[in-house]
Amino acid sequence: xxxxxxxxxxxxxxxxxxxxxxxxxxxxxxxxxxxxxxxxxxxxxxxxxxxxxxxxxxxxxxxxxxxxxxxxxxxxxxxxxxxxxxxxxxxxxxxxxxxxxxxxxxxxxxxxxxxxxxxxxxxxxx
Numbered sequence: 001x002x003x004x005x006x007x008x009x010x011x012x013x014x015x016x017x018x019x020x021x022x023x024x025x026x027x028x029x030x031x032x033x034x035x036x037x038x039x040x041x042x043x044x045x046x047x048x049x050x051x052x053x054x055x056x057x058x059x060x061x062x063x064x065x066x067x068x069x070x071x072x073x074x075x076x077x078x079x080x081x082x083x084x085x086x087x088x089x090x091x092x093x094x095x096x097x098x099x100x101x102x103x104x105x106x107x108x109x110x111x112x113x114x115x116x117x118x119x120x121x122x123x124x125x126x
Contacts, residue, residue: 024040 022042024042026038026040028036028038030036
């Protein structure tokens with residue numbers, strides 16, 4: 001509860017300290033020669049002090065930069081996707097070639113095993 005009260009007082013102090021007061025003094029000479037002095041005090045709250053055109057321009061600038069960055073990210077993603085697809089095709093072709101090499105090696109190995117078996121069979125028949 002104490003924290004809430006302290007926070008409320010701090011916010012109130014901030015709001016009061018952010019107000020801007022301007023005093024305007026005006027002297028007017030009357031037709032009879034006397035001078036009348038009028039003082040006017042104008043108080044502006046922080047909302048009146050802030051220039052919304054600058055804020056809107058800053059928002060537009062940020063939005064434009066975010067859009068440009070988003071476009072760069074999209075372009076990089078498309079390029080990466082194309083590169084990965086190309087790499088995938090290369091891997092697939094390499095795997096196909098490797099598979100064929102394995103088949104050829106297995107066929108040669110099987111042929112040698114058969115020849116060896118035939119030699120052993122001939123020797124055992126003698």
